[in-house]
Amino acid sequence: MAEIRELSEHVGATVTLRGWVEGTRGHGKVAFLVLRDGTGVVQCVVVKSQVQEDEWALHGVLTPECLVRVSGEVKVDARAPGGFEIGVSALALLAPSEEYPIQPKEHGVDFLLDHRHLWLRSSQQRAGLRVRAEVEQAVHDFLYRGGFVRIDSPILTGAVGEHAGSLFETDYFGETAYLAQTGQLYIEAACPAFRRVYCFGPTFRAEKSKTRRHLTEFWMVEPEVAFADSDENMRLQEDFVSYIVERALENCAEELKVLERDTSRLEAVKPPFPRMSYTEAVAELQGRGAAVEWGKDLGASDETELMADRELPLFVHDYPKQAKAFYMKENPADPRTVLCNDLLVPEGYGEIIGGSQREDDLGRLQARIAEEGLPEKAYAWYLDLRRYGTFPHSGFGLGIERTVAWITGRHHIRELIPFPRLMNRLYP
């Protein structure tokens, strides 16, 4: 059994393929059949005079997504998508597909999401998810080659995190466990063992958001580096993001074409990225008439405004302490702020990274935990990291779906995860 991806090795030879019918059309004594086998798509040409009568008759009744076996000669055809064509000598129906729900017409998004298990077969969905897979491999490759040790952080956690109100919880043999929103605190513990570490996995937010940038279950990569300060943290981020974009451009050219992505915007993504302090950002936004006040976190609309004329990703750093999480390190140059950054990307995609240098002073960290009204007992182990050889360190979290939405130019991040989980969607 041959595969479509390897047709170039079989030019002139007769191969047998198995796959699903994407569509058919006929012109009198010649018919065309578009076949997908999961490794590619190829057009098969059936000439009435060259096949058995029942095979010719069969062609007319093939419906979308039925499974067929096709034998025929591999021919080079520059006009064909993929560059090859099959001159069919035998054709057999292996499995029917009657009234396939997804038709070549406009469907509502709820209908498509209800049929996500079939919608995955569509060309744009395939393209988006293949870019996702490439981005994920690029994440692992970049970090592995950079000497990072992968540390899988737990999903089931006893400690109450920063957003207690937006946690999913479950009974854990009589205790309450929460589904983790981040692995950061855990992997900080592995820095004294491995210096450079990261976690990569699903994270959870029980938020009633219905925006195009929110999922209740999404994937995040979180690198953490001992002895790195906030500046080094941003340099790592720009190298990381640039590498990921480069890999997608290199290995997903065809997919980005299917998605009609303007890749010239992505080709410009090279380090260094411009940087702007939060205070400068607020001044710029106020100068443009935005109703933003110093002290509050920037909202999605502020981010869009800030990125309106920008071609490149932008670091916004050193946010006000009260707008950010308790574990971020106080900025010695301006103690109203913390040593942190967001990374905003252009074209309306907003924040894809949040990062910071971590508070490594035991007393200051305890004070922040108290200020936020968090239970110190739940963080006892985390405070231990400041008791026994505390060390400067920094890290960040990059959201996979947001990053892939930006790279692919898709509007809604729900298309860039195989089975999206939204406030009103747990099926399929």
Place this chain on the structure above:
Amino acid sequence: MAEIRELSEHVGATVTLRGWVEGTRGHGKVAFLVLRDGTGVVQCVVVKSQVQEDEWALHGVLTPECLVRVSGEVKVDARAPGGFEIGVSALALLAPSEEYPIQPKEHGVDFLLDHRHLWLRSSQQRAGLRVRAEVEQAVHDFLYRGGFVRIDSPILTGAVGEHAGSLFETDYFGETAYLAQTGQLYIEAACPAFRRVYCFGPTFRAEKSKTRRHLTEFWMVEPEVAFADSDENMRLQEDFVSYIVERALENCAEELKVLERDTSRLEAVKPPFPRMSYTEAVAELQGRGAAVEWGKDLGASDETELMADRELPLFVHDYPKQAKAFYMKENPADPRTVLCNDLLVPEGYGEIIGGSQREDDLGRLQARIAEEGLPEKAYAWYLDLRRYGTFPHSGFGLGIERTVAWITGRHHIRELIPFPRLMNRLYP
């Protein structure tokens, strides 16, 4: 700031290192300090006459896990672990570590698990987790290079799986969601899109097991291949496992030495692996006097007995239908059995893989769902895959912690995951 991993590039030069003190010992006018910086461990030699008085005094009060800065000349020393030594010219204490809980003595396992956030720094734990990280990268590399597309399956699921009694559940905006025990059913849906797919992530079992081979949260990789039959599935498994073992041997020689692993056992792991049908296995076990009956799944003690004299992993295939999951394909040659396999490994580690060809006949699958008393509605989308171009396919799940326990030769799988979740353990 230099790093221990790159000392070979600095022989004869003076470098400055930062890291944690693993231990000290003194002999009159010479003292030794073992330094770990996360990239390696190196011995630093302090000679009283060559440092300042306060630096010499400092050496005597350095406690385990305090953070220090050391400057000195890099010297080749074949006797030293790692092959280098630092001739100290300057020494400074950066952060104290008073009464570090983990001492160089025997601690009970509960004490160590309570201090898992610090225990990670110990040499055997570092070694085990580094092998884990290498195995995980090997998983991704093997599958990526083989043309597999990664498909992240959801953790939050509405469908009730095969072991409804052992699922964690959570309130999902008024509905009940379950934490997934497998991604298999979901990634089957992606086969018509990509032919070869896999998922890799955490999975959950709310089981009250306290064995050395169980965790409530563990990681699993699950490849799935369209058009593969059970035989091809086993061939993929033996290639995959052999590659993973080879990568660990190649890139973790030092870690396996720290763990005192007999690597000759691993070097023999090459395809093909021997195969034995379940029926043959039962006969062999009965021949040895075991109280095993045809029709029941093999238990851990059966597996141990079966592997007692074996050097290589062993496939046991074609188990009785009633002992296995509803989605496994009926064996045409013996309909009492299904086309499935477990992969057992030697040295008492038992099953690391379960795999099968999937039932691709709609009617038979519906009958099995009814027989098991499962709600057909929850599987409506899964049945659709048999309605629209159903196709033969096979796949398997490999447990990461069990595989790493076998490769590293550790007794209990809880040491091979950074923060183990056990029936009575949700902290740290």
